[in-house]
Amino acid sequence: MNIDAILKRIDDNIDESLERLFALLRIPSISTDPAYDEQCREAAHWLKEDLAALGFLAEVRDTDGKPMVLAKPAEPTTGDKPHILFYGHYDVQPVDPLELWDEDPFAPRIVTREDGSKIIVARGACDDKGQLMTFIEAMRAILAVEGRLPVPVSVLIEGEEESGSPSLPGFLAKSGEEIRCDAAFVCDTGMWDAETPAIALSLRGLVGDEITVKCASRDLHSGQFGGPARNPNHVLASILAALHDETGRVTVPGFYEGVTETPAETMENWAGLDMTAEKFLGPIGLETPAGEEGRTVLEQVWARPTLEVNGMWGGYTGTGFKTVIPAEAHAKVSFRLVGDQDPDKLREAFRAFVRERVPADCTVEFKKHGNGPAFRVPSDWPILKIGEEALNAEWGKQTAMVGMGGSIPIVHDFKYGLGMDTLMIGFALEDDNVHSPNEKFNLSSFHKGIRSWARVLAAL
Amino acid sequence: MNIDAILKRIDDNIDESLERLFALLRIPSISTDPAYDEQCREAAHWLKEDLAALGFLAEVRDTDGKPMVLAKPAEPTTGDKPHILFYGHYDVQPVDPLELWDEDPFAPRIVTREDGSKIIVARGACDDKGQLMTFIEAMRAILAVEGRLPVPVSVLIEGEEESGSPSLPGFLAKSGEEIRCDAAFVCDTGMWDAETPAIALSLRGLVGDEITVKCASRDLHSGQFGGPARNPNHVLASILAALHDETGRVTVPGFYEGVTETPAETMENWAGLDMTAEKFLGPIGLETPAGEEGRTVLEQVWARPTLEVNGMWGGYTGTGFKTVIPAEAHAKVSFRLVGDQDPDKLREAFRAFVRERVPADCTVEFKKHGNGPAFRVPSDWPILKIGEEALNAEWGKQTAMVGMGGSIPIVHDFKYGLGMDTLMIGFALEDDNVHSPNEKFNLSSFHKGIRSWARVLAAL
Structure with missing residues (x-):
């Protein structure tokens, strides 16, 4: 592989890469809101067409929920080189509160900041459309220069990652054998900082649940009934308040089963990253760490379980x-x-825990949302080393080997369902406003992200 | 006064009375939502025109908020008869959740129930458009039969009762002398049951406050920040949960200052009304009384202070x-x-209490809503007796002399600002869905309500 020619091709064609990303960003593929079903399907078809144009056997596969995009090599794989499965998601988070966006979240644009740097602003600019396109654009450059990829690559792009991937278990049960490869690549994580690349060695799992507490059979006038009539706001507030004790620990019985203390060596490595509570919390306007007393911020987000109330009303x-x-x-x-x-x-x-706290003549109903356990990649996996060296070369700095506080349930499914380990490289930054108004992706993250993946692929 | 002729006139013209009420109900005069400013003004003008047609000197008075309707006798009052000020409100509660209404809340209609009885369904059918029109229709019938009212009457109808009457103090400070009468009549309370009329001797006061807890400077991803970043949902839930102790008492220091135990005699009277927790809570789908332990339901809603979380999000x-x-x-x-x-x-x-519980680097803001102390009418007021006997005659049952759990701040202002006591007679029923979807007013409540006020006025 002529890596210099490939990188030059990426640099020369960055505007076209950006145009394609913008086309994808214009599709409001919000998976959690059924009103955007059609737009999710549109995003899936857009990606299928783009992958087909690169020579893949690409298709849109229906599921019980949002469709999957699946692309496979046109030529049969020989088995002498590792077959890579790239995974991403085309769905995005809702945009509310819409009034906090400077512009239409689905009208992507380049904004030049005061320091002269450029950012891509749109819902999904980073998570995950911007990130997944770094990989597709890297393949496009290699194919343009070399006419072939160095290893066989398949691509799986789902549309329910932001809503807990409800259709994924069924899809993997049915089609797992068909998509099983030798390793998975995922581009949905972050950099250590704007200059330092990172590989994620672990992800926290996710369980999402919704509670509805019902008391009276109708809304009541608080003057007529205030006092004797049970107020579900009070019941719910008491339950939510009881979920943590005064030291920040979760009080649900058995919650810490399966949690082990982080090894001293790992804690030392993390200490070397020099992340303080002030540095972690300062950019979001906070100073005093919440959560479990006596744990560093990195330990809390990478190695400790948490419970958060994401919405209440x-x-x-x-x-x-x-x-x-x-x-x-x-x-x-x-x-x-x-x-x-x-x-x-x-x-x-x-x-x-909740049921125990609901008074006698009130009821509680639950609704299951996402479900996935935690994941950790083996530290001696050879592909880790290849990824690390490729990133070192592109960014000119030692890659940080980090934990991740977020969850990508499919990474666990790849491991325990299909026996695949996952290389998690991503280019998101802390200030990308992922899941928030004015989500952005640095243009340099997008550009160097494409170059990074080209280097990783070429080194395989 | 020829009361029989007046009552016959009411019975003969009930359809026309209903038509006028429907016209008023069609105006969506929701005071708490600024989107309905124009409709509030429209309701005020409709009432002004109707009162002018009855011969009043009627006008719409602007305030800092919603306008007031003020109507005075066309002829000068002589002072030998008590001058009555009738008070009502033309504003209504919001209609959400709209999907729980069977029909458009502002398309009033008559529904015949399975037992053959008829109800008026619309937002405001009872509170307070239906109720205030019982008084206006009673005056109309007397004027049609007698050509004059037995006593001078003024009418004050405000448009902010459902949003805490923010402009009322300013209006009363400026125009109090002008509206001061010898007694006030209010029709915004309830019957004891569908057969038994009631006069309210007391009202609970109201204080409304809004809390905003702010933590981080933006919305955060709970995977990236869950743990170290303070979650305002947790802070708020803890505060709300701390507002009551395990016996249902409010824990805010000093909350019970100024609260005295209900006299034994009053408790005995209330016991005679035979209201059990089962009867009180059954119709709203509950069995077990909440609130302060060891207090009867009537004591709780008539004589004990409460604290309710009306909304949280x-x-x-x-x-x-x-x-x-x-x-x-x-x-x-x-x-x-x-x-x-x-x-x-x-x-x-x-x-x-709230500030004490907000962690160091979070902030709290407050917004004042309604504000009014409690009220009690003197038990030896002569007009009470006149009202009681008029109701006994119309309904053929002994009128219940009750307390009220709700609040009508103006009744206090009449008493302590203008020296007027208030006769509170109303025809609402527990199942009228006041402040809830599918608000209704029994047609019989409307009809016999008009007849009741005609009897009260004629007896003065």
């Missing part, structure tokens, strides 16, 4: 005032899992 | 799931006051 939430006792109150709660914590057991323990 | 509340740690969380909280509880002191005590 009950009663009147509009302008002005309404003296109502609502019939229902709701919360969306998620857990981040580490080590060997069992998602199903945790969900049941959580639900039992 | 934070983070993602839409369909599906979003793993966000929000930047803010909110709650709307109201207190019902009794005895000599001081609204301003209570609000300050509440805010201090």
Whole structure:
């Protein structure tokens, strides 16, 4: 492989790469809201067409939910080189609160910042459209220069990652054998900082659950009924408040089963990254770490389980005032899992905890959202070393080998369902506003991201 | 006064009375939502025109908020008969959740129930358009038969009762002398049951406050930041959960200052009304009384202060799931006051309680909503007796002399600002869905309500 020619080709064609990314960003493929079903399908078809244009046998596969994009090599694989499965997701987070966006979230644009650097602004600019396109553009450059890829590559792009991947287990059960490769590559993680690349060695698992507490059979006037009538807002607030103790530990019985202390060596490595609570919290306007007492911020987000109330609502939430006792109150709660914590057991323990606290003549209903255990890549995996050296070469700095606080459930499924380990390289930055208004991706992240993947592929 | 002729005139013209009520109900005069400013003004003008047609000197008075309707006798009052001020409100509650309404809340209609009885269904059918029109229609019938009212009557109809009457103090300060009468009549309360009329001797006061807890400077990804970053949903839930102790008492320091135990005699009277927890809670789908332990339901809603969370929200509340740690969380909280509880002191005590519980690098903001102390009418007021006998005659049953759990702040202002006591007679029923979807007013309540007021006026 002529890596210099490939990199030059990437540099010369960055505007065209950007145009393609913009076309994908214009499609509002919000998976969690059924109103955008058609747009999710449109994004899947756009990717299928693009991969087909690169010579893949590409198709859109229907599922019970959003469709999958699956692309396979046109020529049969010989088995003497590792077959790589690249995974990404075309769906994006909702955009609310819309009024906090400077512009239409689905009208991507380049903004030049005060320091002269350029950023791509749009929902999905980073997570995950911008990131997944770094890999596709890297393949496009290699194919243009070399006429072939160095190893066989398949591509799987799902459309439900932001809503807990409900259709993925069924899809993998049915089509797992067909997509099984020798290793998986995922581009959905972050850099250590704007100059230092990173490879993620671990991910926290995720359990999402929704609670609905129902009390009276209808909304009540709080003057007529305030006092004797149970208020579900009070019931729910008490339950949510009881989920943590005063030291920040989660109080659900059995919650810490399967969690082991981080080895001293790992803790030392992390200490070497010099991340303080001030550095971690400063950019988001905070100073005082919350969460478990006596744990560093990196340990908390990389190696400790957490429980967060992602949404709660009950009663009147509009302008002005309404003296109502609502019939229902709701919360969306998620857990981040580490080590060997069992998602199903945790969900049941959580639900039992909630049920115990619901008064006699009120009821509680649950709705299951995402479900995936934690993941850790073996430290002696040869592909890790290839990735590390390729990133060192592109960025001119030692790659940070990190943990990740987020969850990519499919990485676990690849490992335990299909026996594939996953190389997680990503180019997101802390200030990319992922899942927030004004999501962005640095143009340099996109550009050097493409170059990074080209180097990784060429080195295989 | 020829009361029989007046009552016959009411019976003969009930369809026309209903038509006028429907015209008023069609105007969506929601005061708490600024989007309905114009409709509030329209309702005020409709009432002004109707009162002018009855011979009043009627006008719409602008305030800092919604306008007031003020109507005075065309002839000068002589002072030998008590001058009555009738008060009502033309504004209504918001209609959300709209999907729980069987029909458009502002398309009033008559529905015949399975037992053959008829109900008027619309937002405001009862509270307070249906109720205030019983008084206006009673005056119309007397004027048609007698050509004059037995006593001078003025009418004040405000448009902010459902949003805490923010402009009322300013209006009363400026125009109080002009509207001062000898007694006030209000039709915004309830019957004891569908057969038994009631006169309300007391009202609970109201303090409304809104809390906003702010933590990070933006919404965060709960995977990236879950743990170290403070979650305002957790902060708020802990505060809300701490507001009551395990016996249902409010924990805000000083909350029970000015609250005295209900006299044994009053408790005995209430016991005679035979209201059990089962009867009170059954119709709303509950069995077990919440609130203060060891207090009967009537004591709780008529003679004890309460604190209710009327609304709370934070983070993602839409369909599906979003793993966000929000930047803010909110709650709307109201207190019902009794005895000599001081609204301003209570609000300050509440805010201090909240501030104490907000972690160091988070902030809290407050927004004041309604504010009014509790009220009690003197038991030896002569007009009480006139009202009681008129109701006994119309309904053929002994009128119940009751307390009320709700709040009508103006009744206090009439008493302590203008020296007027208030006769509170109303025809609402527990199942009228006041402040809820499918609000209704029994046609018989409307009809016999008009007849009741005609009897009260004629007896003066």
